[in-house]
Amino acid sequence: MNKIIKKRILSENVNEYVISAPAVAKNANAGQFIILRVDNDGERIPFTIADFDRNAGTVTILVQTIGASTYKLALLNEGDSISDFVGPLGNPTDLNEFEHVMLVGGGIGSAVIYPQAKDRHSKGLKCDVIVGARNYDLLTYEDEFKANSDNLYVMTDDGSYGEKGFVTNKLEELIKAGHPIDCVFAVGPVFMMKAVCDLTRQYGVHTVVSMNSTMVDGTGMCGCCRLTVGGETKYACVDGPEFDGHKVDFMESVNRGKFYRDRECEHYKKEQEKNGKN
Amino acid sequence: MVKTERNNVIVRDGDVRIKDFAEVSEGFTYELMKAEAERCINCKNAPCTKGCPVGVKIPQFIKCLQEDDLDGAVRAIKIDNNLPSICGRVCPQEKQCEELCVRKLKLGGSVAIGGLERYVGDYALAKNEKAVPSTIKLDYKVAVVGSGPAGLTCAADCTMAGLDVTIYEAFHKAGGVLTYGIPEFRLPKDEIVKKEIAKLEEIGVKIVYNTVIGKTIRMEDLLEDFDAVFIGTGAGLPVFMNIPGENLNGVYSANEFLTRVNLMKAYLPDSDTPVFCGNSVAVCGAGNVAMDAARTAKRLGAEHVFVVYRRGRDEMPARAEEIEHAIEEGIELKLLTNPTEVLGDTHVTGMKCVEMELGAPDASGRCRPVVKADSEFVLDVDQVIMSIGTRPNPLLVNEYSALEINKWGTLVVNEETQETSVDNVFAGGDAVTGAATVILAMGAGKQAGATIIARAIAKCSK
The missing domain is CATH 2.40.30.10 (Translation factors)
Known part of the structure; x- marks a missing residue:
């Protein structure tokens, strides 16, 4: 317990x-x-x-x-x-070889980039952060990022806070403006990570993503979390969770993420009913 | 000698048992047990014992049964085997002890040693007599990594000898393959596995759950805190076929499928853990795990379950009994068939296969299957379970490279002591042999236990 x-x-x-x-x-x-x-x-x-x-x-x-x-x-x-x-x-993040790291977090993906920001900041390494959320209410860890980054860019889809737009808008703007970026570490919903990778591929910027697959044991025993990276099957739990974003088959991961969704919705409803909430 | 026919354990009907997860075999009644025990002629040279990987003194324990001395039978078995209720159920007796029984060919069939062992094991469990560990406690700490058959056996022996033993288990439940792998209908969890583990705790074995050695606790730290370490981490890494479509929804490794059902209880309607129950299921592979997966899929409601195997019936590696039970339950064998692609857009809609024929024997002595020309066809399935074997999990070795492994990724040990390339670190079971049997794992755990106990005595008498 x-x-x-x-x-x-x-x-x-x-x-x-x-x-x-x-x-x-x-x-x-x-x-x-x-x-x-x-x-x-x-x-x-x-x-x-x-x-x-x-x-x-x-x-x-x-x-x-x-x-x-x-x-x-x-x-x-x-x-x-x-x-x-x-x-x-899983394996710890290792971005120490990069001087200028841009951390990009979408929604709850902030949870993954935050420890990286904190780690780099504590070591005196540079790091800039773009965080995005649908609206202000869904924005997480703003204060924490402020305290642990060199530059923080906040984006909201509806413009209710920070700048209006997606994290990719800000990222492209910075790349075009010649902002130094050796590596992008992007974490968030799979579609967001895909969008970031589609963008950075155009500009040849190395991009690392963290895959949040469904898992059972988390130690390599079941293969539930498998995904395709560069044409090879990898396990998010023991080979990852971080991978070269330009090599990940995101659409396959999106599909695998949906496997139990109907059953899950039903079960969620039952659980809510059990607690007298509808 | 009278040719009396072998008495077999009572088995529930196939069409009844596929409706639930209760045990398939009901074992012997007292009367049947007695009748079967009487068939043993107590051969002086005990060929059966030579067939047992841990050398259980079979004629001795059966003699006790003949004399109605059940407690004596328990004692006789437990010298060599701590877990008779488990081995009586899952050992491939027909290839081991029973294979060498003198009654096998002409005298009504081998004595049903497995059934008798199970009877004795269940008697011991029901009687629930408390084992008494050595009253002399040795100041010697042993860490056991993994709570499968090898680890449980090593832990039990070391504890009985007065050593201080802690088991570290990655999962939230103990038992290893006995818990996550072998289904309830072959090995009941609450009645057997849990009870055997409770008995270990009763004699003083400490079990620490949710602890992945190499991750939660570094091997280096473990070696600081313990005098000896036993690694029994099994061979839990699934192998896939590397054919197109394997990452579609509806494709499972047997490990994942069985873990969801056995460990996570996904077969219960209200389980938090989901499992997909296909209507038509292909299980690729023909070993015991494949049979377990196929029979589990049937119990989850599949109308058709196909065991797809590239060789023939005689080459199927599963136990004869498991294959027979599977067939009784309506499992369909697709022999001399090899999958080439899993079809589907998002979810499995079929599996492309080719027919095979047996050619000349290969290095293993088995006939090499070759593809029959123009034989491609599509098997109509909505679920595929890959059960073509497992490899040892490299997680621990990756974190602690001082452990020597061979080209198959299994740990290298001294066969007499079970010691690895690192002093006072021992290993046994599937982590050393690759996927094998429960009894071999237990034998290795016992052997390592004996070495560890000898080291403890040597150290403590200094």
Whole structure:
């Protein structure tokens, strides 16, 4: 059992949890993920480590309520415990060879780029950040990015905050203006990552993405998280979660991500009904 | 000698059992057990024991059954095998002990050793007698990585000898392949696996869940805290065929399919973990895992389940009993058939196959299948389960490269001690042999346990 030390509501559907997990925090690094089970019958779901504190023995995750399991998690509060929490899994991000890194986060993808910003900032390495959200309410981690980046660009689809437009608009504008970028690290919804990669490919800018596939064990045993990278099948859990974005078959990943969607919607509805909410 | 026919364990009817996940075999009744035990003639040279990978003293335990001394039978088995209720169910006895039984050919068939072992194991579990570990505790800490058959056995032996043992398990449940791999209908989880594990905890084995050695705890740190480490991480990495369409929705590795169903209980309607239940399912491969996947798919409601295999019936690597049970349950064998492509736009709509014929024997001695000309056809399926084998998981070795591996990725060990290339780090089971049997894994766990115990005694008597 792992206790929820802190819960913060970031937007209507996004919660931040600080969870007691000393063993995970001890070896955690930016870019890795954990797998949790909310309760004894829960499914195993992966979340990126958004932050960790080795001294406090805590790991922070951002959770968007999109299905039955994340809904169950949303019902929990500070002091409650979750059944299982395993990690750190996957490989840490390694962008140290690049001098000018542009971190691009869409929606909850900010959870993945934030530890990278923090890591680079603490090492005195340069990093600029573009974050995007549909609207102001869905924007996460703005203050955290402000404190851990050289330049921060905020985009909203509806213009309710920052600049109106997509992260790709800002990225293209910066590339065209000759802003130094050796590497783009883009994380967010698959379509956003695809759009970023389509853009950077034109300009020959190396781009790394973090794939958030469905997983079961997270240690290479099942192959559920497989994707095609450069024509080869890779496992997001042990080969990734980060890959060369110009080589990822995003449309295949979009399709795989939809596999259980109908069943999940149904199950989510049932779970809500169980809790007297419609 | 009288030619009495072999008594077989009671098996539920195929059409009944495909409607649930309850155990297929119901084992022996007391009367049947007695009748079968009487058939053993207690050969002096015990060929059966020579066929057992861990050398269970079979004539001794059966003699106890003949004398109605069930406790004696438990003791006789447990000298060599800690988990008879599991081995009695999943060992390929027909290729091991029963293969060498003198009754096999002319005297009514081999003694049903597996069924008798299961009876004894279940008796011991039901009796729930507490094992008493050595009262002399040795100041020697052992970490066991993985809670499958190898790890459980090593942990049990070391604990009984008075060592301080901690098992680290990556999953949230213990048992390894016994829990995530072998289905409920062959090996009940609550009645057997869970109970065996509870007994280990009762004697003092500590189990730490959700801990991936190499990730959560570095091997270097583990070696600081423990005197010896046993690696029993199995061969859990699935192999795919590398044919087009394998990443379509509806294509599973057998590992994923079985893990969802067995470990995550996706067969229960309200399970949080989903699994796709196809109407027409192709299982590629013909080993025990393929049979498990096929029979599971049938139980999930598939109308047609095809086992697709490029060689013939005689070459199928699964146990004869599993193949027979599969056929009884309506599994259709598509032999001499090789998949070449999974068809579909987003989800599987069919599988392109070619027919094969057997040519000259290859290096393995098995006839090499060759493609028949103009034989391509499409198998009408909406789900494909790849079950063509597994490899050891490289996760630990990738994080700790001091461990020597061979070209197949399995850990290199000293065969007598089970020690790896790193001092006081031992290994056994599928991580060393590649995908093999539960009993071989247990044998390796036992062997490693013996070495570790000897080291502990040597260290503590200094």
